Amino acid sequence: MAARENLIKHQIKPINATFDASNVDSSAVEEKLFGRVEEEEGDDGPVVFICGKCKLPVGDSLSWDGSEDGENQVRLSRVTENVVVGKENRLHEVGKRATCLVVDLVCRGCRSALGMVYSSTPKNLDHKRFTFCFNVADIDSYVLGSAKQQLTAEGPKEQLVTMEYKGNVEQKLTEMKMLVLSMAQRLEEIELGLQEGCEEV
Structure with a gap:
């Protein structure tokens, strides 16, 4: 049994991603989303991603597809109906020599920009194509089960x-x-x- 657990630990490799200058709790995201087996029992639940402006839910960690360190983005395979996918392609420069075609992702509630979908990419960026790429600076997150405050019944007054x-x-x-x-x-x-x-x- 122990040998099997060690084998599983070696097979699961955590993704190293950072969330600089964002409202997203990077420690919660790293622990819950990157498949780390070191998680303690009873740890925080899944993460819900919400619009940074109007707080409508846009997706959750059950649709996690990865993250981009350099571009400060998170990728999801599915999103809620609160996300509107643009219809017009535009050019987006990823690096000095990498140009892609993208369509914008917009919040249905407040019409603010949330990210993009890559519709055409160079071969080295094919993993990003047709996934929902959210700009970390434009979204917030909430970890399910993270609520701590409770009402206590102490004494006759309560x-x-x-x-x-x-x-x-x-x-x-x-x-x-x-x-x-x-x-x-x-x-x-x-x-x-x-x-x-x-x-x-």
Whole structure:
């Protein structure tokens, strides 16, 4: 069993990618998206990529296809309907001698540019063709399961409202109401007694 795990570890090679000058949490992306087997059990869940401006979801890590260090891009094989793929090709210069044809990716909600799809590439960039390449600077991310804040029920002031608790509160309110009515009645009797005493004098 241990030999098999070692074999699996040698077969899975993590992709080394950086996310400079971006809102994307690079440590979460590296740990969750690059197939690292060193992940601890119960670690963070998949990553949802969202538009950096209007926060509409545009894709997730289940469609991860890779990343580009030099161009600060992430590639996805599938995206949500919030991503509009342009219709007009334009020239895009990747390097000094590499020119590609691309169409733009635009957010359906706020119409901001998110990235591009490479429709024609030199042979060394064929791996990027017909994938959704997002500019890391134009997207944010959210790791599912990363929420930490919880409400705690400590002490009687923060007791959870159950049917039993609600019944107890209603009973106490009824008792208080009866006590107030009884006191009002007794006060009225005392006032009547005082008025009668004044009339006799």
